[in-house]
Amino acid sequence: MKQKTKLINPLQEIPTTSRRQFLLCSAALGGAALTAAAPARAGTENLSIPAWSKRSGDPVLWHPYGQPSAQQSHVVRRTLPGAPVPGAGASWTPLQNLHGNITPNGLVFERHHAGIPNIDAALHRLVIHGLVKQPLLLTMDDLLRFPAVSRIHFLECSGNTSREWRAPVSNSVQFSHGLLSNCEWTGVRLSTVLDEAGVLPAAQWLLAEGADAAGVSRSIPLAKAFEDALLVYAQNGEMLRPEQGYPLRLLLPGWEGNMSIKWLRRLKVADKPFFARNETSKYTDLLPDGTSRIFSFGMDAKSVITYPSPDHKLRDKGFYEISGLAWTGQGRIKRVDVSTDGGKSWREARLDGVVLDRALTRFRIDWQWDGGPATLQSRAIDETGYVQPTLQQLIAKRGLNSAYHNNAIQSWAVAADGSIKNVHV
Amino acid sequence: MSMFKVVKSLMVMCALVNLPAHAGVYGLGKPISEHAVAAWNIDINPAGDGLPSGSGSVAQGQPIYAAKCASCHGAKGEGKPADVLVGGIGSLKNDKPLKTVGSFWPYAAPIYDFIYRAMPYNEPQSLSATEVYAVTAYLLFLNGIVPAETTLDAKSLPLVQMPNRNGFVSDVRPDVVNMPCLKCY
Numbered sequence: 310m311k312q313k314t315k316l317i318n319p320l321q322e323i324p325t326t327s328r329r330q331f332l333l334c335s336a337a338l339g340g341a342a343l344t345a346a347a348p349a350r351a352g353t354e355n356l357s358i359p360a361w362s363k364r365s366g367d368p369v370l371w372h373p374y375g376q377p378s379a380q381q382s383h384v385v386r387r388t389l390p391g392a393p394v395p396g397a398g399a400s401w402t403p404l405q406n407l408h409g410n411i412t413p414n415g416l417v418f419e420r421h422h423a424g425i426p427n428i429d430a431a432l433h434r435l436v437i438h439g440l441v442k443q444p445l446l447l448t449m450d451d452l453l454r455f456p457a458v459s460r461i462h463f464l465e466c467s468g469n470t471s472r473e474w475r476a477p478v479s480n481s482v483q484f485s486h487g488l489l490s491n492c493e494w495t496g497v498r499l500s501t502v503l504d505e506a507g508v509l510p511a512a513q514w515l516l517a518e519g520a521d522a523a524g525v526s527r528s529i530p531l532a533k534a535f536e537d538a539l540l541v542y543a544q545n546g547e548m549l550r551p552e553q554g555y556p557l558r559l560l561l562p563g564w565e566g567n568m569s570i571k572w573l574r575r576l577k578v579a580d581k582p583f584f585a586r587n588e589t590s591k592y593t594d595l596l597p598d599g600t601s602r603i604f605s606f607g608m609d610a611k612s613v614i615t616y617p618s619p620d621h622k623l624r625d626k627g628f629y630e631i632s633g634l635a636w637t638g639q640g641r642i643k644r645v646d647v648s649t650d651g652g653k654s655w656r657e658a659r660l661d662g663v664v665l666d667r668a669l670t671r672f673r674i675d676w677q678w679d680g681g682p683a684t685l686q687s688r689a690i691d692e693t694g695y696v697q698p699t700l701q702q703l704i705a706k707r708g709l710n711s712a713y714h715n716n717a718i719q720s721w722a723v724a725a726d727g728s729i730k731n732v733h734v
Numbered sequence: 735m736s737m738f739k740v741v742k743s744l745m746v747m748c749a750l751v752n753l754p755a756h757a758g759v760y761g762l763g764k765p766i767s768e769h770a771v772a773a774w775n776i777d778i779n780p781a782g783d784g785l786p787s788g789s790g791s792v793a794q795g796q797p798i799y800a801a802k803c804a805s806c807h808g809a810k811g812e813g814k815p816a817d818v819l820v821g822g823i824g825s826l827k828n829d830k831p832l833k834t835v836g837s838f839w840p841y842a843a844p845i846y847d848f849i850y851r852a853m854p855y856n857e858p859q860s861l862s863a864t865e866v867y868a869v870t871a872y873l874l875f876l877n878g879i880v881p882a883e884t885t886l887d888a889k890s891l892p893l894v895q896m897p898n899r900n901g902f903v904s905d906v907r908p909d910v911v912n913m914p915c916l917k918c919y
Contacts, residue, residue, distance in 0.1 A: 393806065393816035394855060423855060437763075438771050446770075447763040454762055505758030516777055522858045524851035526777060575774055583779045584841050586848040590833065593902065599826035601838075605905035644914070655915065696912035706909040710831055714907075 381406075386416055387483060396424025396522075399466070401487030404613070404634065405620040410662070410669045411461070412490035414545050419552045420466050420488065422587075423523035426572055430548075430556035433520070435540075439578035442507030449556050452540060455497040460539065460562065461668045463491045463636045465608050467565035467592060467713040474700075474709050477720075477731040482618040485719065485731060489634075491669035494560050496541035499534050503578070512578045516585070517559050520574035527568045528582035529561065533606075537562050540573065563638030563667040564606045565713070567592055597708035608638035610697050611716035612645055612672070612689035623727035626680035631658075632673045637691035641665065644690040645672040651684035651720060651734045652699075658687070683723040684734060700733060776851055776859070780841035782892030788863035789887035792880070795872025798865050802854045811835075811876050816855070820876045823897050836877025840902055842894035845870050867891070 377384065384406040392398025400419040402412055419425075430449045438444035466488035472478050479485035503515075508531065515534050518526040529538070539560040542549060549555040554571030561568050567587060582588070582604070594602040612635035617623060631649075635642045641664050646655035658672035672687065689697040700717035722732040768775070778784040800809070807813060811820030811834070822832025831837075835845060850866045852858050861869070867886045874880040874894060886894070 397816075397855070423852060423858065436766060436771055436774060438766070438768060438775070443758075444766050444768060444771065445758075445763040446766040451762040455760060501760075502763075505760060505763060507758070518777070522852070522855075524776070524858065526847075526851070575771075577775075577777060579779075581779060583777055583847075584844050585777070586839075586844060586852075589840055589844065589902070590835075590838055594905075595826060595831060595833070596903075597827065599831075600901050600903045601826075602905045602907075603902040605907065607905075607907070609907060646915075690914050694914060695908055696914050698910040698912060702910040702912075709829070 384416070386418065386487075389484060397422055399468075399488060401483045402490050403483045404487050404489065404615045405482050405618050407615065410491055410634075410671050411545065412492055412669075414492070414547065414550050414553070417464075417490040417492060417544070417550070417553055418466065418488045420468070420566065421521070421523075421552070421571075422525050423521055425552045426521045427551065428520060428555060428572060433556050433574070435557060435573060435576070437502065437506045437576045437578070439516075439576075440509040440512040440580065441503075441578050442509065445502075445506045447502070449542065452497055452502075452542060452557065455501055457495055457497055458539065459493055459495040459543075460560075461491065461493045461665050462560065462562045463489060463608075463667060463669045464560070464566045464569060465489045465611075465636070467567065467605070467608065470611075470715040470717070470719075471712045473717070473719075473731075474704070474712070474715060477733050479619075479731055481620050482613060482615055482719075483620070486613045488566070489636075489669075491634075491636075492544045493546065494539060494541045495543035495546075496539045496557075496560070499538035499540055499559070500536075502540060503534060503576075506578075508578055511580045514579045514582050516575070516577040516579060516583050517568070517570040517573060518575040518577070519554075519570045520572040525567070525570055525587055526583065526585045527570060527588055528579075528585065528604075529559075529568060531578070533561060533564070561606075563608055563640075565592065565608060568606065592713060594707065594711035594713050596711060602711075605714060608636075609714065609716045610637035610639065610642070610689045610691040610695050611635070612642075612687040612697060613719045614647070614685050614687050614721060617685070617723070617729055618721055619729045619731055621729060623678060623723060623729070625727075626678045629676045629678055630673055631676045631685060632671065633687050635660075635670045635672055635687070635689040636668065637689065637693075637695070638667055639695060640667065640692045642670040642672075642689055643692045643694075645670075646688045646690070647672070647674045648686040648688070649676060649683045652686050652718070655688065678723070680725060682725055684732065685721045685723060685729075686718050686734075688718050776847070778843050778847035780843055780892065782843040782888055785843060785846060785888035785891060786863040787888060788867060789885050790864045790866065790868025790871055791885040792868075792871045792875040792882050794864065795868035795870070795875070798861075798869045799872050802857075802861075803869065806855060811873065819873055823877065826898070826901065834877070835873055836879060836897065838898050838901070839896055840899050841892075842870075842874065842896055843892040845873065846891060 386400040388400045402418040435447045469488035515529045541560045557573045558571045559569050614633035616632045635645045645658040647658045648655045658674040661671040720734045722730045806816040807819050819835050822834045822837035825832045871886045
């Protein structure tokens with residue numbers, strides 16, 4: 310076993326010389342190939358001293374905030390044509406370029422309904438009213454004084470993977486699965502703040518509303534508000550980015566992203582839901598009999614292989630670590646299986662690090678590519694025992710027009726030339 | 735200022751001064767009256783709670799729609815570049831269903847809610863109550879849901895029966911159940 314591990318760990322095995330050579334080559338190719346296969350062990354190379362070792366570098370504070378290496382300029386959010394107006398659209402997270410579990414703030418996906426408001430935090434207010442003992446007005450200063458918590462949770466738009474029902478259309482995991490991010494969120498428990506206003510016994514629902522020009526509003530069962538909802542002001546350690554709701558957003562762990570209202574300005578406690586536009590016209594799931602599921606809040610277990618995926622090209626047969634992300638709105642990921650033969654056989658992947666509640670979980674598995682065609686799939690199983698379904702199973706229950714909540718097993722077909730395509734099997 | 739008004743404003747002031755510290759544990763945030771929230775209190779539920787006074791007719795709605803909505807939603811609500819607002823009634827079982835205000839929305843009063851809060855896209859919360867009632871009436875007329883001579887107000891709008899009123903069902907997921915496969919390895 311030890312012997313085997315050694316054989317399949319090329320980045321440790323390759324002598325520094327050829328490794329550096331490899332990095333240089335990759336840089337010349339725009340950096341995208343950094344994670345592709347190492348070349349077969351080449352003969353000895355004579356080292357030369359690179360320019361950056363022969364003069365001192367940039368001073369401290371070369372950029373006060375800091376920024377990625379210029380060679381990583383391809384690692385950006387991207388959008389697709391089709392938004393009716395520029396503010397009512399989405400941008401996708403480049404999952405194919407990310408490592409580990411946390412999404413850097415600048416790469417967290419966006420979905421806005423009327424652009425990103427430019428809010429002065431000093432003037433921003435949150436009002437809590439309706440079925441409460443004492444309606445309250447809170448400033449950001451007030452909210453920052455409450456006891457706080459930090460939690461790592463994924464955020465997924467329920468429209469993620471919605472383009473894939475009929476045919477495998479996305480040529481990148483960025484567009485097939487990139488309405489997905491995972492951050493450490495810091496803020497106040499919503500229950501803490503609701504208790505401050507005192508919720509009345511008749512209360513069952515909560516309307517959350519944003520201060521953006523769309524005034525996006527959603528009805529949230531009060532039970533969820535008291536269970537684990539957060540009023541978030543910080544993300545991965547810094548104050549929220551404007552496009553993520555600065556200065557205040559709701560976060561409903563494990564529930565569809567649209568409900569985690571950004572730029573939160575108002576919470577109204579009520580006895581009934583409101584049937585707002587974004588919970589009737591949108592974010593409902595149309596079934597073949599013409600009825601639609603409403604209030605379909607939770608995100609089911611799902612996973613996707615992010616490396617290798619269509620943005621990558623395998624350069625040579627040999628060792629690859631297949632790696633991807635798994636998550637579930639129902640708790641923790643228990644197991645991820647990976648298939649390299651289109652689902653005929655499966656192997657259990659390693660879950661990397663601590664598996665957190667309703668957070669992205671990185672899985673990894675060793676793979677020796679024999680240079681022939683292969684179809685890569687991953688299948689997540691969560692702690693409730695729920696198994697990520699196939700697309701055919703979802704279509705059998707929901708037809709082709711339910712749009713949201715597509716958590717089907719994703720297939721990537723590797724061709725003999727090492728190129729990778731999105732396919733349905 | 736009349737004596738009555740003076741007394742009333744004194745009473746309001748006293749009320750403010752005498753407000754008890756609110757119930758909460760932390761004492762953070764300031765009490766606010768529902769009256770003071772009014773400008774933000776714009777939600778309208780299916781029963782029409784929250785609808786303002788005023789009214790608007792299909793006839794009044796037509797020029798407002800043409801001037802303020804048609805550029806994004808089409809002259810007759812046929813869409814492009816933004817959402818289709820008209821048509822599709824009876825299409826929800828089709829292979830290519832058309833979801834619009836007419837074919838899909840379950841309740842009429844929330845149309846008012848959405849148009850006031852979010853439309854016109856580049857000027858939300860700019861329409862008067864008359865204008866929102868009118869343009870709502872016009873959209874319902876274009877969808878064949880109300881006749882041409884309709885005028886809508888806080889009483890009549892919630893009573894408009896939408897074709898897809900009974901089209902929503904509860905979420906029954908997990909709708910696909912697989913056994914965690916143990917013999918696959």
